[in-house]
Amino acid sequence: MRFLKLSLLFLLISGFAYAQKWEVGKTYTDDEKWTEFTVGNIPLIISVPHGGIITLPHEAARDCKGAVTVTDSKTIELAKEIEKVFLEKYHARPFIILSNLSRKHLDQNRDIEEATCGNKALEKTWHQFHDNIDTAIALATKKFGKAIYIDLHGHGHTKQRLELGYNLTATDLRKPDVEKNQLAEKSSVANLLASQKNLDLVQLLTGETAFGTLITSAGFDAVPAKQDIAPLEEDKYFSGGYNTRRYTSIKYPNVFGWQIESNFKGVRDAAGRPAFAKAFVEVMAQYFKIHLNTSF
Ligand SMILES: [Zn+2]
Numbered sequence: 001m002r003f004l005k006l007s008l009l010f011l012l013i014s015g016f017a018y019a020q021k022w023e024v025g026k027t028y029t030d031d032e033k034w035t036e037f038t039v040g041n042i043p044l045i046i047s048v049p050h051g052g053i054i055t056l057p058h059e060a061a062r063d064c065k066g067a068v069t070v071t072d073s074k075t076i077e078l079a080k081e082i083e084k085v086f087l088e089k090y091h092a093r094p095f096i097i098l099s100n101l102s103r104k105h106l107d108q109n110r111d112i113e114e115a116t117c118g119n120k121a122l123e124k125t126w127h128q129f130h131d132n133i134d135t136a137i138a139l140a141t142k143k144f145g146k147a148i149y150i151d152l153h154g155h156g157h158t159k160q161r162l163e164l165g166y167n168l169t170a171t172d173l174r175k176p177d178v179e180k181n182q183l184a185e186k187s188s189v190a191n192l193l194a195s196q197k198n199l200d201l202v203q204l205l206t207g208e209t210a211f212g213t214l215i216t217s218a219g220f221d222a223v224p225a226k227q228d229i230a231p232l233e234e235d236k237y238f239s240g241g242y243n244t245r246r247y248t249s250i251k252y253p254n255v256f257g258w259q260i261e262s263n264f265k266g267v268r269d270a271a272g273r274p275a276f277a278k279a280f281v282e283v284m285a286q287y288f289k290i291h292l293n294t295s296f
Helices: 002-018 075-090 112-116 120-144 177-181 190-195 201-206 211-217 242-247 264-268 272-292
Strands: 027-029 035-038 044-048 095-099 147-154 162-165 255-262
Touching (some): 044 120, 075 147, 075 264, 095 120, 112 120, 120 242, 147 242, 147 272, 162 211, 177 201, 190 201, 201 211, 242 255, 255 264, 264 272
Parallel strands (some): 044 095, 044 147
Antiparallel strands (some): 162 255
């Protein structure tokens, strides 16, 4: 009898855990607040893997092969500004996942081995960030069918423009349209293209209704866009990383998106953030209407 009671109790507890309610507008964190997840109510998921500044005084910086430890400064502040504008303008909330821990210790845009550089103590934190993105995707796609995923970064390249990463290299982007369209499956918008046969990749990269074209028209230069088709051979350019590849892959058939590598001046700095956030939110509203037939 006692065993039965205990089993029943266990079933109840595990049942509750499974059916955890994710409350819109609530922020969920670990005890240390290294990872923050705010639940949204529109099919837009924004992750910020490199903006964290919490350092661990007793832990060495990551130094495994290929480890990059530079911070994408003010990208957390930029995401929070975007959140604020969405609320003010549309009473809508994107899902937001932030890493507050410094990239010196953990890189939340790498697979677990390179992310932790072998530091087992941080594996749990790596999983939490990615589990939160998984949860956001599950909630958003369950409710809306499709979702857009944006991985938000900051670059230090000379050319002051947004670098939009669609998992296509600069060489890919310099190809003629006909050849470029054959790269649809490799791109981070593959899942949208698979479901909308009237669209092609070139339209989503450099067409009238491409994100890059719309945001450039709103005053923030971007590549690729109709106004700037591809980086030049001498330009530095980020094409998309682990998160963009993972969360727009065939394993997430209802998700598409891109990486945004933002410049500092006029976008991430104190003067730029409110203006960029306003433009981003307006362009996203247009984009959702055109490509997902969704209004906020
Ligand atoms: Zn970054």
